[in-house]
Amino acid sequence: MRIRLQPLAASIAVAFAIPAVAQTPLRTLDEVVVEATRERDLPGAAAPTAGELERLRAATSDTASLLREQPGVSLYGAGGVSSLPVIHGLADDRLRIRLDGMDLIASCPNHMNPPLSYVDPSNLKSIKVYAGITPVSVGGDSIGGSIVAETRGPDFAQPGQGLLTKGEVGTYYRSNGDQRGINLSATVASENLSLSYSGALAKADNYKAGGEFKNFTATGRGNELARNEVGSSAYDTRNHTLGFALRGGNHLVELKLGYQDLPYQLYANQRMDMLDNEQKRANLRWLGQFDWGRAEARVYHEAVDHYMNFGMDKQLVYGTAVNGMPMYSRGRTTGVETKAEIDLADSSLLRLGALYQHYTLRDWWPPSGTGGMSPGTFENIADGSRDRAGLFGEWEKRFSPQWTTQLGLRYERVTTDAGDVHGYGNAMGNQLVDAAAFNAREHKKTDNNWDLTALARYAPSQAIDVEFGFAHKTRSPNLYERYTWSTWAMAAVMNNTVGDGNGYVGDPDLKAEKANTLSATFDWHAADRRWELKATPFYTRVTDYIDAVRLTNNAGFNVLRYTNQTARLFGLDLSGRMPLGNTALGQFAARGLVNYTNGKNLDTGDDLYNIMPLNTRLSLTHELGGWNNAVEMVAARAKNKVSDARNEVRTPGYALFNLRTSYTWRNIRVDAGVENLFDKLYYQPTGGTYTGQGTTMGINSIAPGIGVPGMGRTFYAGLNVRF
Template sequence: MRSRRSLLALAIVSGLPGFVTAAPSPDAVTLDRVEVHGDHLRPLPTAEEADTTDRRAHHGADVAALLSRVPGVALQGAGGASSLPVLRGFADDRVRIAVDGMDLLASCPNHMNPPMSYLAPSQVRKAAVFAGLAPVSLGGDSLGGAITIDATPLHFNEAAKDWTAGGQLGGYAREQGDARGIDLALHAGDANTSLAVIANHAQADNYRAAEPFKTIASTGREGRVLPLDEVGSSAYETRNQQLTVAQRFEEQQVDVTISRQDMPFQGFPNQRMDLTENQADRVNAHWNGKLGGVAVDARIWHEQVDHAMDFGPDKRFWYGMASNVPGAMTEGRPCAPISQTCAAGMPMLSASRTNGASLRVDHTSAEGDALRAGVDLLAYRLQEDWPASGAAMWPGTFVNINDGQRDRAGAFVEWESSPGEGWTRLVGLRVDRVVSDAGPVRGYDIDPALPGSYMMTAADAAAFNARQRRQSDLHWGFAAMLRHSFDAGFSAEVGVVRRVRSPNLHERYAWSTWSMAALMNNTVGDGNGYVGDIGLKPESAHTLSATLDWQDKENGHSARLSPYVTWVDDYIDAVRLTNNATGFNVLRYSNQSARLHGIDASATWTLADGTAGHWALEGSASVTRGRNRQTGGGLYNVMPPQGRLGLVHHRGPWEARVDWEGVRRKASGSAARNEIRTAGYGLLAASLAWTSDDLRVDVGVDNLLDRFYQHPLGGAYVGQGATMMLAGVPAGIAVPGPGRSWRAGFRWSF
């Protein structure tokens, strides 16, 4: 019974991936961990366990942060609930992220609503990270590997003749930003039926850095100033609800999940806009079973997202001209009455609809060889309009993406076998076709008479509308992996893969070079403006990776080392359209070429295991280097060398740990973006947990020494002031991390 009261678990897979295709075995579940088992041969030691139950209080609403201890994973800063996982230098759309089998896309010109932002950490049952290498069965149209998240709550009670019911109640509070959250899960079921309801809520105010990091307190709003150590636009609020119904029929199972997210607000300190409303509704229907000895898995889903952006409370809302002097801006107070010389914010509306389906069949021979094949379809539609709010915008609506379409159809075949004792091999081939298109666009003003924005947008719109916008890309990819197990717990793995990704809709169809419009198209948080290119080619990556693994289960020791190198042809980087050597610029996406290489390492060493409890050291380190082979410069947002070391103690119901994280200075980066250099730092954290059969309580402190630091992937600070203008906010300030923060959390199972 204890194993079925698992609070939250995360199974982590890194290095050369295993073949995780089945749900975890029930006997693999413990109170604090879920170990992921692949079906068939289980050829690789895939499960690198990570106890994350104490980290909900640490990271609040950010699901991606649960992966931060995995070697090869870094986090690209965004809103408090929306950071982006980076796998060996690849982030965002370059990483395939599947939530409950659904491929979800960010429907926002700033990618404020990535797939993981639609979950709370308490909803995650298990996750797997395939850094760099991934079997073709895990999808295409990506470069950096794959992340799969399972958030479907299934509560079949094998031993019960009648229905049983239960649930979990959890909550947390964190000092920084007065962050707090609560979640409730209720479930009922018997041997063949499962019913589960989930609801959660989280919110936070702005957090503070360990020391002042800016010289300006003004926000552009009359009467509102921020302390010099407060990180503007870092507040958020989010709510999620989910209903899952599942039914078993002998060797078959059907489950349907209906979910909704309502996010009233999320500030972004590294974006010039804030999220002012995001409502997403999803229906996910899944069937799996056996037909004639063949395992079949089928899924169909629909997602509808309505997303709005504008300036939050820390960014200037009113813009206009003062004393009829062109170019002179008003102060933060309202300029009434609203007219063609005064603008009230800049509303931006995005609406997307996604329909997806997948079918997979697996056949395992009597010898244990496995043959897998499947198809998947994804149809994505996006409409993006920016209604006029005054000034040079009236009387029209700026159409950023008009009837955007991105359709993908893919098929794969994969063979897993054992050519000899101790050997396992996997080979697979995948083909995808991606078709994208968009309709004609327009700027705010279509009247050449002054005043207005006609001269700023008319030429770009005419050139865009005159071009052939439909693009069709054919991808082919492969994966080949080989592993051998030696005596004494050693194993060696090597693999090579080819993966291809087509540009997203904003990379191809964001059309305006007008700085104000370009600034609103930015998915990387660097403060610059971006313009698309219809003619962009798909990126293609070839990755070679190896892993050496040692497991001494008798003494509780382990170590893993994974070097890798990736070459990317037609890498989508950016070139300048303006040329400010130290400030922000407007850039255009451009195909170039790149190379990334590095090494990931992790180890666990048991120090003692006796009457004084279990003592162990846990460590990991990652080094990633990225270079633009065409320009010779660095790639944007590549994490500098980092390492973690933890001392963990378990005794009875108590668990204590002390963690140190060290990050080297970022000395290079993207010259085109004027990427900000950051200093190296070290952070210390401590936590204590007590666990019973029904209750877990966590307390802890992060950044114990109150160290000031700027995260290398945190982006440029544009969290306050006149963010609509290219030079309206100071350049060269990196978003700082939070100062010392006490935290506490609990989870009660009933």
């Protein structure tokens, strides 16, 4: 069963996708949809099929990386199942990421538990990216795009069918890092009641790069790592979801209960490792269809308990008295949201909505011995809270078969606060002075944020579509940006959400970021969509952009403080496809995309951090019967525009080649392939700085200037069976 609260045209793809015909409501700029359904949303559409999504699943356990083939999207390197998506140079909390309608928040000073890390790729039904102008109905408290991820929805038996039972089981193996996993889903349903379960286990050891990238082997544990082994890249994660749904007439009530048990996920670009993460979530929603339109109400709650310390590749004992550095975070999120779509008589649609979200955070570090980390507990963030209350309205109007417009306005009131803090109770690193200065000032801050979007679509012929728009968007700082307080280098380097090896200190006086974006999409295509070419230029100017300034001035790693400055970003996305021939040997086609983003701090003249350089992805595909094959090239230019304030690592250009094949027979699918065919040593341009082994507690006790390399040659195979 599928109940969609957005118009059908607002649910179909951007990258290589068929735009909605002019008679449908406005299709938002650069919306990408990857759906795990056998049918396409519209006849002849080029949105990714279920097989394409399954092909991506076979090669990764990281849900965010399912977006790696979409225009305008790149990834910040992080843990093996927790990379952070980037849209047009803006990442992490600058994006609005929703999982099953829930706005989840990373409860970690290193953002090791982002929203998409709580869903396994095997349980994902769809993932949509709004990479251009994001409608206010899916945005809010963000200045970049939006990502909307949905797990599998409920299935019901057809009338007179009796009891419906169905399921799926899958497994995979990837050679590099001994990656292995299994997933299972099952559904039992009548015409009106549906019960479902989905679960997945994934585990991996450290992976190997395509060559030696370091000149040292020590870990500080008495063991050594090979010079091509990427330390702290192993993980072990388990995800489970229970679903209950009741249908009656035009109404649906659904409850989803989720649980994650993550024993460890190590980080090659962080000083610490995640050694336990437990998430529990409950998500209750009601959907209804009426003569006047549709309505939805949702209430959800999430509880996260997070523990960090030094993993197996980082030094644990310092001297004789300190045995590691335990760090705990506890986050609690409760949200309520309602929204409605009202069909108006004059070929227009009105969307209205309201939300309230309450988030609390405590981040504390117990004493680990005598000396610097004793005798008391270090309160990194005490009694932190972040409350959002918002309203939005969005009007969509079709003036003619050629012209459609959309106007949206959103208001949010964001209030943050934190309690008084203290260090371990000694004078090391100015803990006493910094805590006293923080406690003496006002902590509570309230932001009144406005978003505005204006979009238009013009279709002068069956071969050309043009979409263009403007957006004003606002984001309030997160709790780590406002309330981390210690300038002590050892404490500061534990607060780092970007993986550059530096330490960060917050500022309670930070203002909300405000972005003005212009974007357009020019779409040329054949009348039957056999070939197409899209170009999306964009320009964004951000006032009160949250960047950072140095508090120290070392040649290696430094302590920085968050500050408001001005930034601008611009770029171009190109994507397209074309058939090459339909022969007795099968159908041949070519697909490709090119992304370019340029980011600059206008106050300092420095380049913005972690901007992906010019990159491309080109593939030659072949289909014959149940076979689907491809040869792919992934390439990026050298990264020379870097953030000097952070001593960001430069990376050389590269070209990688991948091969893949799959065969589908009835309810069985087999995938196989090899990535980085020639085992090339390359560095991830947005992978951060290598801090994966050694004495990581000292700010400059490890070697600076080493990028995190990408994975070397990897053979993989996956099997999926439906029953």
